[in-house]
Amino acid sequence: MDLRTILAISANKTDHLILADCLDRAEPSRFRLNSKTALERPLDTLMDPAIDAVILAAGPETDYLLRLAQKHVPSLPIILLRDNMPDSEQLRQLRDSGAQDYLVRGQLQDPMLHRLLDYSIELKQARTTISELSSRDALTGALNRAGFRAHLERAMQRSQRYRFKTGLLYLNIDQFTNINDHYGEQNGDAVIQALSQRMLSKLRSSDSIARLGGDEFAVVLEDVGTPADMARIADKMLQAIAAPYYLEGQHVAIDASIGGALFADDAANMSELMDHARSAMLQAKAIPGCRFVAYSDHLQFDMQGSSTLAAELRVAARHNQFELHYQPRMDLERGRLAGLEALLRWNHPQRGLICPGEFIAECEDMGLMKTIGYQVIQHACCALNWLGDQHMDDVVVAVNISFSQIQDDRFIAAVKDTLQRTGANPALLEFELTETTILKDPAAIKASMHELMQLGIRFSLDDFGTGFSQLTHLTELPISAIKVDAAFVRDLPHNVQQAAVCSLIIEMARRLEIEVIAEGVENHEQVSFLRSQNCEQVQGFYYSKAIPLQQLPRFVQEQRFKQRERISS
DSSP, rough: OOOOOOEEESOHHHHHHHHHHHTOOOOOOOOOEEEEEESSHHHHHHHHOOOEEEEESSSHHHHHHHHHHHOOOOOEEEOOOSSSSSOOOHHHHHHHHTOOOOEEETTTEEEHHHHHHHHHHHHHHHHHHHHHTTOOHHHHOOOOOHHHHHHHHHHHHHHHTTTTTEEEEEEEETTHHHHHHHHHHHHHHHHHHHHHEEEEEEEEOOEEEEOOOSSEEEEEEEEEHHHHHHHHHHHHHHHHHSSSSEEEEEEOOOOOOEEEEEETTTTHHHHHHHOOOOOOHHHTTTTTSSSSEEETOOOOOTTHHHHHHHHHHHHHHHTTTTEEEEEEEEEETTTTTEEEEEEEEEEEETTTOOOOOGGGGHHHHHHHHHHHHHHHHHHHHHHHHHHHTTTTTTOOEEEEEOHHTTSSSHHHHHHHHHHHHOOOOOOGEEEEHHHHHHHHHHHHHHHHHHHHHOOOOOOEEEEEEESOOTTTTHHOOOOOOEEEGGGGTTTTTTTTHEEEEEEEEHHHHHHHEEEEEEEOOSSSHHHHHHTTTTTEEETTTTTTTOOOOOGGHHHHHHHHHOOOOOHHH
């Protein structure tokens, strides 16, 4: 059996003799005593990985040592050696301060001491295992985001104590969404695993790697001599990454971008170090091929290039600059609000509100769309709850769903979790899909739709008439509404062809018992024509542009006033 090292800290030499005799009598022999009357470098001693447990004699420095251990090595078992039994209040204070248990001088018994140490050490090992599992990425075995932050913080503390530099590398795979789209997520996961192993093979034993997101990694380099040393490690990693990957009988080349920063040369704290390394990575992405860029105060982005947009979008996602505005859908028969379409807006600190046409494509390329999409669904569910509080508990909220979202293996579970956490009514949540999205993988999309329908979620088919318009979608998929594209509404009622198309779509949908929503309605003539054709709902600037949720009660009041005016006249 491996010997377990017990550190005894006491100014009383008699304590050490008694403890040594007790531990020597253990059967089987399994303890080794390391005795100290005082600690010259307490933190270094407590953080020694060879120490399995500590027996600490109560004294003037007890509180200090307990606080030190609780902050830096919380899993280390510390057992206090006291002159007497603690009362209930002392026992509470003892546990709050981080001591795991206590012993009383004069009452030391061999079996009790042995069992207490065995239990304490096994508990430490269990806690260490749990902590290790919770700080690791399930796919690659690398540190996850929580584990990375804890490890980086410890590395920076060691850097300050021993006066060496700590390097941080941020790595992003270029256009990784193309791998998932063309080869599927299973192959994408295989690439991530292979890439992680390749990077790990180029690191020193003192370095560590973390997976921060789908295609983003970070590497902590301890005791880096110069920026040139950091660059050499990054170049080795890039060479390993650049070797072809074999996917479905094809050799696939992958480029990656790495940015690096040094503590304490480039940053004074962890937040700055992470931001600066990420900024350097974004600069590297502006250069074709695998590149490493070290952080510099003089790093500048091309103000006309996509690198600036990419950098700003990551900042926007990190600082919650995205928000939802809602465009009303009006019930033509009753003249009242029937639904809302949630539309994404970027509240840019300099440019103000930016519509999605300017940034959605870049978000897709960067792999941000899934994250943003989940945020949109959560905001929409919160909006449903808010509407209920405003006595508008029959208003549907519609959310646009992309192919990258609905084909994500975690999508359905994430939607379920969001509905449970928010308590939103799923019957009032509508997912809008385009025919282009459905056609990418009809069988898989159909299966997902039916599973989501079991939750109570409804579906609408967006931009109907502009794509392939396969009528089988209306009969085989759980579609509750179709949205007539604005292109067929723009010149109503004067354009004969548009009028004919709209009339046919409305009549067909009516026979299939599917609602029709006309988009892009901008004038009274269009509304009158669509009402005459029994179109159920319309949305467009004639009623309102997309507005913040807080402006909705005023909009509803205005519509009620207009409705009363029409009836009285």
